[in-house]
Amino acid sequence: EVQLLESGGGLVQPGGSLRLSCAASGFTFSSYAMSWVRQAPGKGLEWVSGISGSGGDTYYADSVKGRFTISRDNSKNTQYLQMNSLRAEDTAVYYCAKISSTSCYRPVDYWGQGTQVTVSS
């Protein structure tokens, strides 16, 4: 059974940093691309970032480019999202998402339960 368990969310002041983690199990982690997708309160889904199975290719939404960094450790079956220079508009539930292929150009086939990130003073 595929399981994705996010951690690292919380309350942070504007300009601060957070590091999200997503521990994966139930599949061969290195064979699949991964993504982060967020959902602001009462809003729709927004794709944030993606990383290929090898970790060699990374992609970012314009809204987070230069502030967020996605990475993965295939030896630990874990992906990360380092979020710097956080803004109020980054407040959202962040979902860890498994892509159905080794490249990012495919749909999400499994989602974690999400972790709340709140940016407020």
Add this chain to the structure above:
Amino acid sequence: EIVMTQSPATLSVSPGERATLSCRASQSVSSNLAWYQQKPGQAPRLLIYGASTRATGFPPRFSGSGSGTEFTLTISSLQSEDFAVYYCQQYNNWPPGTFGGGTKVEIK
């Protein structure tokens, strides 16, 4: 960036009735279109991929169609468990994998 537009924003349907949801892309995405179902307080679930292939666990009353810029999700006979928000997503032009704004299917 491709813009995905879903309509209507809210669809009021009685149980047992048919629901038709639309998703339009600002430029062709071929058949690289997915639909997701999200219930309150839950993560989304993959429902349809490749515009028309149903994902594991969903019954045949759910069907997807379309290609290019126009797509449709049809629920042939709504059951109580189908009331949710449905999102489309294109994965043809990456990044980003843009989502539509969602259609909420509510009980009439």
